[in-house]
Amino acid sequence: MDEAYTRVEDLWFPDGTLIIKAERKIFRVTKSILASRSSVFRDMAAFPQRAGDDESIDGCPVVLLHDSAADVEVFLRAIFDSSYFMPPPEPVYIYSALGILRLSHKYDVQYLFRRALRHLEVPLYFSSVGAFREPVSDHITYTVEGEVDTPRRFFAIIKAARETCAEGLLPVAYYRASQYPHDALLTGPSEQAEDAIKCVKAGLILARENATLAKNFTSVGSILCGTPTECSSARLLALDMYLSSVEGENDVFPVESWGHAEWGYLKEHGMCPACIRAYRTVHATAVEKVWERLPRIFDLPSWSELAEMKRVVMGGIGLG
Structure with missing residues (x-):
């Protein structure tokens, strides 16, 4: 065997x-198991590619894959272990999930493809803005110890x-x-x-959406308000709080702005229930509009x- 290759010991089966x-x-694996999972591997095993000058190693046919070794390793582990x-919700490293997603799609291992997609959908696919705004128990690990947090993982997604x-993952990933x-x-x-350029441009659009949401604090109240002075003071405090939360160039979170804690803050500072209800109604409508526009901001369907595309993919139509 060519010494330039590193054997992956726990994916080197003596009876492979x-x-x-x-x-x-x-890697040395069992051809029949791969063939039972994947029509692509079934055909590939029947007509093995020549890997350099070798046609076989230890009497076994050789298949050369033009995929990253990291992706192949996690893909084979998912099949053989x-x-x-x-x-989900079993923990998984993001790059392992992405590698399995890619190769299970490429080699038509549908149960693994659906499983990988379900892992990624937990933090990245939501049926409504209400679902998006609810707390998510994210079971995916995005960085390893000592790794700096960067947008690299989202570009990989x-x-x-x-x-x-899997276009349904794209709006939230972007x-x-x-x-x-x-x-x-x-x-x-x-x-x-x-x-990256698309994200920078979208960030400017989302920042403008933040400004629109902020304007609501100065222009909305209730005709049923019985404490206009107190509500006006609370409104100015709320505006200051909102602007402070979005003052950085990358603070573009209009879909997530103002949750339960912030509405409680208005009540604590004297805003009447009628004005709070009016603000919540206007704010919810504005956030819903941002959510509906979100795919278009990134030039997506x-x-x-996207929901129909997801239905087709998860139904197994057109995989492989």
């Missing part, structure tokens, strides 16, 4: 009948979602990426440049179109 090479890693990639027809400072967005690898 197929050798897989990816970059500089090599039933405890490795459990359904965007790339994988495009490759696998939205999250847009919340990073401009210098963090624009100093990444060149292949991210187009998406509408929410209803």
Whole structure:
């Protein structure tokens, strides 16, 4: 065997009948199990590619995959170790989930594809703005110890979602990426440049949406208000609080602005129930409009179109 390849010991089965090479890693697995999971591997195993000058290793046919070794490793682990990639809410590292998503789509392993997509949908796909604004118990690990938080993971999600027809993940992934400072967005690898510029432009649009939401604090009240002086004072405090929360260049969170704590703050500072109800109604309507426009801000199909695309993909139509 070529010493330039590193054997992955716990994915090197002595009774394995197929050798897989990816970059500089090599795996020995059971051909029949792969074939039972994937029509693509079934065909590939029947007609193995030549890997350099080798046609076989230890009597096993060799398949050379043009995928990253990291993706191939997590993909094979998910197939050969039933405890490795459990359904949500079991914890999973983001890049493992993305690698499995990519290769299970490419090699038509539908149960793994759906499982990977369900993991990613927990923090990234919501049927309504109300669902988005509810607290989410995110089971995905995004960084390892010592790693700096950057928008890289969201660009990786965007790339994988495009490759696998999982467009429903894109609006929130773009939205999250847009919340990073401009210098963090624009100093990444060149292949991210187009998406980075899109996020910077979208951030400016979202900042304007923040300004529109802020204006509501100066223009909305209730005709049933019985304490106009107190409500006016609370309104100015609320406006100051809101503007302070969005003063940075990357503080573009209009869809998430003003939750239960903030409405309680208005009550504590003397705003009457009638004015609070009026503000909540106007604010909810404004946030709903931002949510509905969110896909369009990133040049994506509408929410209803994305929901239909999700239905098709999760139904197994057109996979592979």
